[in-house]
Amino acid sequence: MVRVALVGVGNASSAFVQSLELFNNKHDIYGMHKFLEEPIEIVAAFDIDKRKVGKPLKEAIFSPPNVVAKYTEVRNDLIVLRGPTLDGREGILSDIIDESDDQPVSVRDELIRTKAEVVVSLLPTGTDKASRFYAEESLEAGAAFINTTPSAVAKELGQKFYQSKIPIFGDDLLSQIGGTAAHVGIISFLRERGVKVVRSYQVDIAGTTEATISLEGWRKELKKGLKSNLIATVSDGAEVTAGTSDYVGFLGDRRVSYMVIEGIYSFGVPVRVDVSMKTYDGPNAVVPLLELVQLAKIFLGERKGGPLKEVCSLYFKSPPEQDSLSLEERRRRLEDLMMKRTPVR
Numbered sequence: 001m002v003r004v005a006l007v008g009v010g011n012a013s014s015a016f017v018q019s020l021e022l023f024n025n026k027h028d029i030y031g032m033h034k035f036l037e038e039p040i041e042i043v044a045a046f047d048i049d050k051r052k053v054g055k056p057l058k059e060a061i062f063s064p065p066n067v068v069a070k071y072t073e074v075r076n077d078l079i080v081l082r083g084p085t086l087d088g089r090e091g092i093l094s095d096i097i098d099e100s101d102d103q104p105v106s107v108r109d110e111l112i113r114t115k116a117e118v119v120v121s122l123l124p125t126g127t128d129k130a131s132r133f134y135a136e137e138s139l140e141a142g143a144a145f146i147n148t149t150p151s152a153v154a155k156e157l158g159q160k161f162y163q164s165k166i167p168i169f170g171d172d173l174l175s176q177i178g179g180t181a182a183h184v185g186i187i188s189f190l191r192e193r194g195v196k197v198v199r200s201y202q203v204d205i206a207g208t209t210e211a212t213i214s215l216e217g218w219r220k221e222l223k224k225g226l227k228s229n230l231i232a233t234v235s236d237g238a239e240v241t242a243g244t245s246d247y248v249g250f251l252g253d254r255r256v257s258y259m260v261i262e263g264i265y266s267f268g269v270p271v272r273v274d275v276s277m278k279t280y281d282g283p284n285a286v287v288p289l290l291e292l293v294q295l296a297k298i299f300l301g302e303r304k305g306g307p308l309k310e311v312c313s314l315y316f317k318s319p320p321e322q323d324s325l326s327l328e329e330r331r332r333r334l335e336d337l338m339m340k341r342t343p344v345r
């Protein structure tokens, strides 16, 4: 069994917890690569919102402001613990999160008590202090850490995790089929067909908490920078602008991405690709998270620590080491590593 602690019981957590009911009961999860036969169990969960803290996980995942739909019955009765707030309610988040009056628990002690092996951090964008805090507690408790937020945690703490032989994967999760992944894929295809991509842009609209807070000036710039940088790695110097552009409440968990990619081909004639894509934000995180949790457990067992390049550059928008391979080539590189590895006893 893989023992997982969740940090932040928001929309992505809701979809992930629901997916475990299916994963553990051997239902199909489309697009998922299976690395382990063991079930994945949530053994601890932390939040700061009074609508979630003190509630069983099976209820907390559907508490406001979460908007992810109920796809399946969840049986996990584990009580959500009060984590320390740090910068978890900074700026616009103070209008959205209803802070719990309970005293924070010791995160490290809880991770040790519950024998957590993998900590999955699903904190809001921009929570640098909280993201770093949970990573440090995870390191002290000897658990692998997955940082889905844009905070540079794997980049800054990677060396410490490496020395302790504990995996850390980050930063900023790349959705299974979100706008950024699709954008990278279309550019790679055009490049492969000999098109010189000249410029491209992408707008994303959703009705989630993340979409609301991504409108706050500095968070908007942060997201725009990270998405644009990743797309730029495959676009040979093209002008790229990508970011979250608006919050539309009635969309709920639905995300609308709109991409325009312009290039030239043949003897210089123009080509323009115009794509509109509708996905579900919470479920977008499920497959990468299921794969990452399994990989974290495997490499923790093999004492292969730090931010493994083969993992981070495939699953994250801002890995510690960026490279210019297509997503397909990055997948192949991870498969090669999985084939070649020699488990340490």
Ligand SMILES: NC(=O)c1ccc[n+]([C@@H]2O[C@H](COP(=O)([O-])OP(=O)(O)OC[C@H]3O[C@@H](n4cnc5c(N)ncnc54)[C@H](O)[C@@H]3O)[C@@H](O)[C@H]2O)c1
Residues within 6 Å of the ligand: 007, 008, 009, 010, 011, 012, 013, 046, 047, 048, 049, 052, 066, 083, 084, 085, 086, 087, 088, 089, 097, 121, 122, 123, 124, 125, 126, 127, 130, 148, 149, 150, 172, 173, 174, 175, 176, 178, 208, 209, 210, 281, 282, 283, 284, 285, 286
């Ligand atoms: N959905 C996806 O596909 C996807 C893709 C890429 C990245 N991400 C990243 O995943 C993260 C989570 O996204 P989400 O949509 O679930 O966000 P969300 O806002 O729905 O959930 C965040 C949760 O964290 C809690 N929180 C805030 N401060 C805390 C603290 N100090 N301790 C414990 N809990 C705290 C909030 O109360 C909330 O429940 C974001 O950083 C986002 O950028 C998600």
